[in-house]
Amino acid sequence: MPGNTTPGVDVRNSRWFIEFTSPHEAHMHAMERFLITSESKFQTMEIAQSYAFGKCLLLDGKMQSSERDEFIYHEGLVHPAMITHPEPKRVAIIGGGEGATLREVLKHRTVKEGVQIDIDEDVMKMSEKYLPEWNAGAFKDKRARCLTADGRKFLADAKKGTYDIIIVDITEPVEGGPSYLLFTREFYEIVSERLTPNGLVSIQSGTTACTDLAMHAMIMRTLKAVFPVVRSFSIEVASFDLPWGIAIGSKKLDPVKLSVGEVDKRIKKRGLGELGYYDGITHQGIFQVPKYLRNAYAKKGDVIEDNHPMFTAI
Amino acid sequence: MPGNTTPGVDVRNSRWFIEFTSPHEAHMHAMERFLITSESKFQTMEIAQSYAFGKCLLLDGKMQSSERDEFIYHEGLVHPAMITHPEPKRVAIIGGGEGATLREVLKHRTVKEGVQIDIDEDVMKMSEKYLPEWNAGAFKDKRARCLTADGRKFLADAKKGTYDIIIVDITEPVEGGPSYLLFTREFYEIVSERLTPNGLVSIQSGTTACTDLAMHAMIMRTLKAVFPVVRSFSIEVASFDLPWGIAIGSKKLDPVKLSVGEVDKRIKKRGLGELGYYDGITHQGIFQVPKYLRNAYAKKGDVIEDNHPMFTAI
Amino acid sequence: MPGNTTPGVDVRNSRWFIEFTSPHEAHMHAMERFLITSESKFQTMEIAQSYAFGKCLLLDGKMQSSERDEFIYHEGLVHPAMITHPEPKRVAIIGGGEGATLREVLKHRTVKEGVQIDIDEDVMKMSEKYLPEWNAGAFKDKRARCLTADGRKFLADAKKGTYDIIIVDITEPVEGGPSYLLFTREFYEIVSERLTPNGLVSIQSGTTACTDLAMHAMIMRTLKAVFPVVRSFSIEVASFDLPWGIAIGSKKLDPVKLSVGEVDKRIKKRGLGELGYYDGITHQGIFQVPKYLRNAYAKKGDVIEDNHPMFTAI
């Protein structure tokens, strides 16, 4: 960078991924190559190589994860909740078809079973073929089970008290899309009942940008209607263009109570190896969320319900 | 939001601010209105009303701050450093022509003098006229002094040991722009010498996106070549499109050592009133930066120098 | 241009006008300045200075005319029809609030009265103030009359056989916008009845791009349901981004029958002065439309009617 002359926009590049995030906001990413464009039963799925982020997975025109920063999203979605649990053995992942959430889950030596339930078989198949770095062999782990099914129905049919950890790794609630009934109070009640007494759920929960907090705050309120302990934090995933929230609902254990040392000890004992985003210091920092988030959580407002659903603005 | 139908892109809107942040990345913001477009001696200056962020200040095609989230930037740039100092009396702001940094500085009752040195008189004048919320009366505070001058020359000419706090609130080092000599080791040495023994400098220091850390890490390395204590944290200012770094160089005091209670006590004693972003919990969280930032800081690399400057990619 | 080095995209410019012309097509114009953005009773109106086209008038996010190429649109909309008429005395302009159509009409010495009926008073007022080049004094011509009224109602209320020429210079039929009932068979019947026996109507009639002919062809079919002679031609107005059609409906006279010499003679006799686009050679060329347009006109299809209206794709 030092001494470089300004190179300017790459006008010989023809390929841009434009993600409209609201009627008035969009982000433009130049792409080296669109590798796969396909229509599944549920959504448009793409895999593309971007200049800034390496390979990217896009669903219905929205960035799901990118090669260079997916570690932040997947470590953040999985480890704070799982480390808070003293010995997570059975884990269910709702969504997460690309396999990176499963990859992080299976890093925990305590895990006996990681079951991934994604509604869209094509996402799993395409990811396995074209995004091998995402699952990194997780699909072949003997402890893994990958199902193509409606995640809500799967949980509703499961025995109560089955899972120590449930991770909800789904697309945004686009109207007409496959996800919106996985953001409601009724869904979280099903989740709560399938958790063991020490169980926690970890959820991707929309942007935490201070200018666009409505969806995230509503998810937090809905979780609080069901779980006694609810925590959140923000991750900074540049390919998402906005800070993103992870929400944790817990039946008993509070992530905030873990010390730096205890987190680092558990990481070591679980055999998580060298992570890129998460460790004791990270854990300690993230749950101290900025004041504007705490203010937003303190406000009253609607709870998301099956007959009062929430959709993304676009 | 619940129950809304998808509104889609606002195609009746004609006005977009496109900010190219690299040859391959850009962000599109629809604007309700471009209020002011003017050419100063140093840069193109604009004030516009955006749908997402309210009024915005743009310099040379880059977002500087927006009505709805400037509080995060300005509180973050000012308070963590100033609260770390037990009794900041004299404060110099390099840049900061829009007056919001000065506004936050003057909230501290301890301050006897806040001097703002911006090279571009037009930015001050236009901001005073069109962005009154930014300075909020600070320009008329008896403790304030606003100068039009080269900030580096101003400091070089100042007596050593003059300021308790120096805040560097400048545009990015665009090649040919007014800022690039305010990012070098030589400049930080001038800063250090003008600080009192307990002094700290707080600096906007580029994006902390994990995919684009080179500039931020280089600023951190350069600060470490001059200051015994160097800390950083990220703020999430949605109008910047990327997480943004604040770096603090300190001659002695370490921000990390302040407890939540001590921060909140000082906030109260200083008369800061009700803030939007900053308090004891925020302070405690932000300095525990994610592991990938700590990893980046641990790497060796170039230091920015007058004859080895650093420029933005675009 | 010779010897220039590639300058690249102007990344210091922040201001872009993006015109979406379909769900899948858009055009981006960098703007030096947005001069006026206002909401009238009927539409959003803007006047902006573009780098490529000089001052531009935008209505509801769509380019209406630009300083550097409006002469093509306005000469093309007015003169082929008016020159075809041997002695046009009374002319009505439906729409055309910016005054440039009136300017061209009044150049014809034969004209005793030019009446302009635009539904949106603000367009007239703003254009008079900010686009003086457009009307070029026409609003003060003693032969001119400018009314704020519904053009269809105005014509319906006019005496039959009043006008030698009627010019329909309106915005595209955006759903919910003010124009769509001025594209129907019923409207053209009203027009026909208000024309004198030698009368002609000249109409902006949508793009003639071979890939997007549906609207233009439908307007042509609708005109043919009412007028014995119907002709068309394309103009190349770069600020429109697409070739644009002018359709002429005539009760008797055929524009194609005029020789180059006769056109040039009438131009001289009428005192049109030095035009930029139109003369005898232009007249001769334009009516020989490419084969794909003739093929499209030959196809059967719907006619636009009040209860079967046509709207733009976006």
Place this chain on the structure above:
Amino acid sequence: MPGNTTPGVDVRNSRWFIEFTSPHEAHMHAMERFLITSESKFQTMEIAQSYAFGKCLLLDGKMQSSERDEFIYHEGLVHPAMITHPEPKRVAIIGGGEGATLREVLKHRTVKEGVQIDIDEDVMKMSEKYLPEWNAGAFKDKRARCLTADGRKFLADAKKGTYDIIIVDITEPVEGGPSYLLFTREFYEIVSERLTPNGLVSIQSGTTACTDLAMHAMIMRTLKAVFPVVRSFSIEVASFDLPWGIAIGSKKLDPVKLSVGEVDKRIKKRGLGELGYYDGITHQGIFQVPKYLRNAYAKKGDVIEDNHPMFTAI
């Protein structure tokens, strides 16, 4: 279209081709699919499926031709010149690797040999494989010869007086690209010498938009420095976003002198079959160019020479 509700921008689509045509102008085309992205020795080559235009060929980020409107470009580039010649037997195509120009050339029964000389073998190979509609079997015609070579060198090495028609179907003179020495006076002199006494050259010659005429006018001036008869016309190819010029240089014969009937007679006799763009009426219309083009041609200015080349603005 009638009765449709406004569908809005397709926000579920992620794939946009943005073509910057100047530092301040660009066009956005949503793409159903990017089929091929490859780097040849000379340029980036892409084949993509657009919503508006079907399959498209892009070179170095610039639209070359699209499935739905390439007939206009290729018929316009080939037939007016070839029909003007009473019996074209030998034809050379400089560039034209996608094979559509060759396809049109070989439709003329009189042709004994059509030789296509493109510098970029990959364009030919990719087009043959992925754009079969472009060559439509022409590559397998016994009269065809396809060479990978520098077109200028090929002609310079050819015997004088060899070709009845030479067609220059090349990319724009991008600085650093393969084409700029095929726009100079010296090149046209080589062309002229290789033509038979009745020979003509047909050249794609830049946009004829009235706001951006410099390049086209310079090509016309340069041709006039070499050829006694020079004519031009504009075609409206929507995928090019701007009207585009075809220039014809002729050693003796003047295209304007052919009557509608004579053109149609020759079309029939040559066995051209049913064309989409070109016939006698089209021929008659196109050469009567609008007055602003004639005015631009009448102005004095530079001629393009090897040591005084011309480049596109971007």
